[in-house]
Structure formats: C-alpha cells, structure tokens
Amino acid sequence: MDRLTPEQRRKTMQAIKSTATKSEVRLAKALWKLGYRYRKNNKKIFGRPDLTFAKYKIAIFVDSEFFHGKDWKTEQLRIKTNREYWIPKIERNIQRDEEVNSFLIDKNWTVLRFWSKDIEKNLEVCVAKIEGTIMLLSI
Numbered sequence: 001m002d003r004l005t006p007e008q009r010r011k012t013m014q015a016i017k018s019t020a021t022k023s024e025v026r027l028a029k030a031l032w033k034l035g036y037r038y039r040k041n042n043k044k045i046f047g048r049p050d051l052t053f054a055k056y057k058i059a060i061f062v063d064s065e066f067f068h069g070k071d072w073k074t075e076q077l078r079i080k081t082n083r084e085y086w087i088p089k090i091e092r093n094i095q096r097d098e099e100v101n102s103f104l105i106d107k108n109w110t111v112l113r114f115w116s117k118d119i120e121k122n123l124e125v126c127v128a129k130i131e132g133t134i135m136l137l138s139i
Contacts, residue, residue: 023116024050024062030127036134045109047100056137057109060130061097064116069094110137 004012019041028051031038038060042052049059069075069090079086101111110133114126 019050021062021064021116023114023119026123027051027060027062027114027119027126030123031130034127034131036130046103046107049111053134056134057107058130058133058137059104059109059111061100061111061113062116062119063097063113066090067093068097068115070115 028038028040031051036053038051038053040051041048042054045052045054045059047059047061050062051060052058053060063070065071065075067090072090072094076087076090097113101113104111112130112133119126
C-alpha cells in the first residue's frame, strides 16, 4: 500500500527532473571548480550524456538508483504499487543504458556512470575517477 494519496504521488513524480539534478549539478560544479570544461546534456552525442568531454571522448552519466535499476533483482520486489507499469519501464531503462554504453564504446568513447548516491556520499572519489580517466586519455 502506498503511503501517499494518488494526488500526492502524482505531484511527487511530477517534481522529478530529468536534467540538472542535485547530484549532476554537484558533480559538474566540482569539475568546473577544478578547471575542467565540459558540455552538459549534449544532444549531438547518442544517449545525451549528462556531461561530455568531447576532446577526450568521455561521456558521463549520473543515474538515479530507482529509475535506472540499481540492485534491480532485489529492489524490484520493493515496488508495491503499479508494478505492471514500473517494472517494464525500469527494465527498459536498464536495457537502454546498455545500448547507449555499447554504441558509445563502439565509437571509441569512454563511458562513466555514477549513481546519484555515490556522488552525494563520495564526490571526491567520483571526481578522482573522472580526473584519472582524463589523465589517462590525454597521454
């Protein structure tokens, strides 16, 4: 049983943004502060990565745990309402993420994906991974 009324749930779901999420902005600001320049939500790159470094061919995605199915085998059991909608939707998101990764890798892009919670809890680690990738590709 959902703790929220249908109207409350609708408003909550409408408030979820697809771009410029808190985690995405936090990561972008940390990189900008270190002097890295990037493009946000570049429509020219397949999959519209959240951040791109075209010079190094790096595509960065910041994925929400729910919508992109982190620990999906166990987490799908927690969905109690509207399962016939959410389970196929999230499974399609997972499949699309794999398709985007494959396409970009085939085009010699480096794909980095971070979970929102990882950025919230370990921003420095995520930034270090991006910096390490940039250093590796700039050689």
